[in-house]
Amino acid sequence: MSEKRRHFSPEEKVGILKKHLLEKVPVYTLCDQFGIHPAMFHRWLIIDQDLCERLVMAKFRNRLVHLYWKINPEKIFEIVQNNLEDFKLFEKKIVEFVRSRL
Numbered sequence: 001m002s003e004k005r006r007h008f009s010p011e012e013k014v015g016i017l018k019k020h021l022l023e024k025v026p027v028y029t030l031c032d033q034f035g036i037h038p039a040m041f042h043r044w045l046i047i048d049q050d051l052c053e054r055l056v057m058a059k060f061r062n063r064l065v066h067l068y069w070k071i072n073p074e075k076i077f078e079i080v081q082n083n084l085e086d087f088k089l090f091e092k093k094i095v096e097f098v099r100s101r102l
Contacts, residue, residue, distance in 0.1 A: 006035060013044050014101040021094050 019025040
């Protein structure tokens with residue numbers, strides 16, 4: 001028998017996201033604590049499509065995790081040198097989202 005899915009209100013989602021984004025609680029800790037699948041947690045992190053398409057570092061992270069044996073060290077250096085701003089843009093957007101929901 002499968003477990004019934006738990007539904008979180010928007011306020012609950014924001015509270016959980018706040019713990020991660022502002023209080024720096026790791027995603028895996030929150031997922032364990034609240035019984036959330038990590039994929040669902042990441043779906044809650046809503047950012048606009050423009051920013052999503054610009055996030056070279058996120059795409060690189062996926063490649064690094066899933067295809068690490070194909071990564072060229074020069075490519076790593078290039079991406080890190082040219083795309084650190086992605087982290088700042090992402091953080092800014094998420095903090096704006098969380099603050100708008102408080």
